[in-house]
Amino acid sequence: SQQGEEDPQALSIQEGENATMNCSYKTSINNLQWYRQNSGRGLVHLILIRSNEREKHSGRLRVTLDTSKKSSSLLITASRAADTASYFCARGGSARQLTFGSGTQLTVLP
Amino acid sequence: NAGVTQTPKFRVLKTGQSMTLLCAQDMNHEYMYWYRQDPGMGLRLIHYSVGEGTTAKGEVPDGYNVSRLKKQNFLLGLESAAPSQTSVYFCASSYTSVETQYFGPGTRLLVL
Numbered sequence: 017s018q019q020g021e022e023d024p025q026a027l028s029i030q031e032g033e034n035a036t037m038n039c040s041y042k043t044s045i046n047n048l049q050w051y052r053q054n055s056g057r058g059l060v061h062l063i064l065i066r067s068n069e070r071e072k073h074s075g076r077l078r079v080t081l082d083t084s085k086k087s088s089s090l091l092i093t094a095s096r097a098a099d100t101a102s103y104f105c106a107r108g109g110s111a112r113q114l115t116f117g118s119g120t121q122l123t124v125l126p
Numbered sequence: 127n128a129g130v131t132q133t134p135k136f137r138v139l140k141t142g143q144s145m146t147l148l149c150a151q152d153m154n155h156e157y158m159y160w161y162r163q164d165p166g167m168g169l170r171l172i173h174y175s176v177g178e179g180t181t182a183k184g185e186v187p188d189g190y191n192v193s194r195l196k197k198q199n200f201l202l203g204l205e206s207a208a209p210s211q212t213s214v215y216f217c218a219s220s221y222t223s224v225e226t227q228y229f230g231p232g233t234r235l236l237v238l
Contacts, residue, residue, distance in 0.1 A: 046224050056128075058216055058229035059169070104168055108224030112176060113159070113184065116168040 028123040035092040037120040040106030047108040127187045132230035139207045143189040147202040148218030157220045162213040
């Protein structure tokens, strides 16, 4: 079963606006990862944040992690139409596998 | 580098037929995974492997078998396909169990 969920399930914004997606989880983690999936494609890794990190940046992406609240957020700044995709968080814990959430569908309108 | 490749890209099966999906990676990764993705859902782990000659069950293993005879290849088999196995199947690989996973493009399977 999936531990935790992304929120919101769907998000629609205008080009140039910021998009924020949240991920909650229930058990302890070693790291938390964010992936993007364009329609009909495989998942592409975006960023990994370790449990001892609080914030990480990569280009227009900013990820935060609050282990006390068991939550993470992904911020995409100055969104573009090409950012339209599904975004998934994945929790890396003690088991030999990642646990994926059900994703947030982001639509960026031109 | 081709990364992770999957064959076939698309397949239609009749109930009861069998087939094998092939995943290949050229990154010398120890870990390989098979997931299924159904509409509106995330990925669910079917089976995984922590090295050549090893396999382990994931969240939804029933109806599937796997083999990892060579480090670069991970095969997913359906012995008797059922309509409930209609899905998109993704293979992934990684250096370790909790680091970045690299995904293939997916195989779309329709079981009639």
